[in-house]
Amino acid sequence: MGGKDLAHLAEGAEGLRSVPALLHRNATEFGNAPAYREKEYGIWQSWTWAETEKEIEALALGLLNLGVNEGDYVAIIGRNRPTLYWSMVAAQSVGAIPVPLYQDAVAEEMEYVLGHCGARFAIVADQEQADKVIEVQDDLHQFEHLIYVDPRGMRKYDHSHLHEFSHIQEQGRAAREEFLPELKRRREKLTYDDTCVMLYTSGTTGKPKGVVLSNRNIIEAAKSSSQFDHLRRSDSVLAYLPMAWVGDFIFSIGQAYWCGFCVNCPEAPQTMYENLHEIGPTYFFAPPRYFEERITALTIRMEDAGRFKKWLFDTFMAHARKVGPKILDGKPVGMMDRLKYALGQVLVYGPVRNRAGMTKVRVAYTAGEAIGPEIFDFWRSLGINLKQLYGQTEASVFITVQPDGEVRSDTVGVPAPGVEIRIAENGEVFYRSPGAFVEYYKNPESTRDTKDPEGWVATGDAGFIEEDTGHLRIIDRAKDVGQMADGSLFAPKYVENKLKFFPNILEAVVFGAGKDRCTAFINIDLTAVGNWAERNNIAYASYQELAGHPQVLETVQKHVEEVNESVAQDDMLSGCQVHRFLILHKELDADDGELTRTRKVRRKIIGEKFDDLVTALYDGSESVYTETEVTYEDGRKGKIKATLEIRDAKVWPVKPKAMAAE
Amino acid sequence: MKDTEGYVTADGRQIGGVLMEMKNITLKFGGVTAISDISFDVHEGEIRAIIGPNGAGKSSMLNIISGFYTPTVGEVWYKGEKRPQMKPYEVARMGVARTFQNIALFEGMTVLDNVMTGRLTHMKASIASQALWWGRARNEEMENREIVEKVIDFLEIQAIRKTPVGRLPYGLKKRVELARALAAEPSILLLDEPMAGMNVEEKEDMSRFILDVNDEFGTTICLIEHDMGVVMDLSDRVVVMDYGKKIGDGTPDEVRNNQDVIDAYLGVPH
Incomplete structure (x- = not known):
């Protein structure tokens, strides 16, 4: 990056230094274009950019009226709704810092975050979220006012420090004369280095950390990524991923405000599929699990379809797998194949895309976890430009992305525009970019550990750059990569991902660091296995019962052995074959602390919690009795008791071969 | 009768005056007396429960309120007026909506x-x-x-x-x-065993909805329910029936401590 560029960066992108500034530009330049849509009372309601600016202004004035100071932290909790997006921008407009929280977090988790950032204000969606904040607010000394959007059920609450969203806006409008100069002053004062947002990382280990992202981080990341994928004003997205997650902030605020495209909010979490179908976004993001689920649902429906339809589907999907990705990448494909694909487009692919709400998708991304090659290819063969990216909160999402035409399921792409990448000697991936975070809030120690003075940030992931293509490949979390007793490489995630690619397996946890062999916990996928059980007249009352069914164990055993066969092919990782496994009696759950809120496995916590099971996996016993505490949705605790069968899986001989230098 | 004015509930809600009053209701099917000489009232804005063992005549009482049955003896007073004999749809038009014990959709x-x-x-x-x-x-x-x-x-x-x-x-x-039932924007909502056959979570949801309906729209609710926990938590006042007779009437606490009720319905503690 040259000196000229740096000077330009200090001024902001095209002179725009904050999200409120972008809002103002959008409202002035194309005020009549839609900015937000939300389905309510069965109808899509929409707001133009000009209307959005007015709504946000009213709220910002109301916040001033309420006494929000510059530098205050404003917690925002709830599902994706225009009002809550406005809340973030309104907070920024008055010089405060929005802190979105995961809406499914339990009260104690919220207490930690609210306490850590010292939030004085919280804007929440409804009674459910309000109750959680009220439950913990006595222990939060700085906390003052709570604003709620949906007034339902709130009437009987003590309203001395409780306000309805629309009332705050009304008060703001009423006091416009009085507060407008102050609002303007604060808005204009915002610089490129002021904090744009603070996002708490879900943290696979320890307490969540507050990642401070500046206006520069967000706007630069949004700008370069929008250019990379040619995003434009006419695009639209469906905002359904948690607002506390950096991806949603970049897509629904960063890129949306930079490009001026429309953010659509579903009616309710359960109506997401239907709303997706109605909106037909052009730009779409989903975790791998989503793409898996949709295929599982589709497969189940096709199993129930008539013989002809099933034949039609199978025939054309086989053809799509053969030529679809090639056509998408613009590679040469024969005339007959093209014709057949066109026919399939009319009969099968078009309808499937339409049902999935993907008809208009121009760019779709998946990230967060590795995606199964079959799943990835399935969507691409339908002609959907599904790509992978690799990112993290600290990078304002983008570290590497796959350019159009260079898409593969086993890499995560080339460095995103403006990002430099370095691989350390131990294989850990480092990056430096305009999007790289400022610091961890009130945690200089962690900041030092992660980001060096030259701006290089450690990702915590181990990987390597493919020499011929320049694509990055991620192996595993750097700290999870270990050694087995005999010194061979142990990369649990590599094996877990292979296991998870089977539709029947939802989650897997592989153990083996420092041991002579690997073992695994398995979670079955209740949708897929449940459907199988229904088809075969196997009655079951609960997850636990189905998980313990001998035929299920048999099936999973086959999957494990297939994985072992494939792992045995890899010279470096052939020691990671799973010798013994069990199917867990409960689904791993974020409420029990076993997964993060973004559904990543917390390996260490699981290992400690199910210590008795791990021991049994290694001591050769054939079954093990266990009791586990679980947390119900309302916070109550209960116990699950079970006797689990432990199975031995067939392993394949390791081919002795000279280690090739990687 | 007694307090035609309103009253204030334990959780501080203001309850209005009498909305509906059942006066000396008797219902006979041939030789069988399903309900004998029962009187009670429902105030505006309250949640009123009718409880009792199987065959106590609860559903019959609800059917009288909704106009499906005509009482053999007795009067139904609604909004300060004596209600003439009416067809169920006429009663519905007057603002009485109901749900059914065995779903009728x-x-x-x-x-x-x-x-x-x-x-x-x-x-x-x-x-x-x-x-x-x-x-x-x-x-x-x-x-x-x-x-x-x-x-x-x-x-x-x-x-x-x-x-x-x-x-x-x-x-x-x-x-x-x-x-x-809610779509009819009723003044009084009759719920015939809204929680029957539900699991705990579904019951919790339903209870919340009943409370929210009452709170948000001010709808008067009259419900029959078997689950004692739910009834005692939800309702402001409870009528207890046994073999077609009224054996108790009052707040959940009063009813809970009523010896007749304990003996007849909740069982004598061992």
């Missing part, structure tokens, strides 16, 4: 259409107008749809709006029934 119709039927008493357009989707019918349909959508939103059943009721699980059907 149109299985083949969607949730939306089922809930729309709750608006039937409010529609006045002619068949011709409705068939042509013209003029009054069109405006009416839109106005009514708006109310129905608010109910759908309130009861959080947006995701199943277009699903045929026959495909829904039991707990959701119960909720759809409640939605249909």
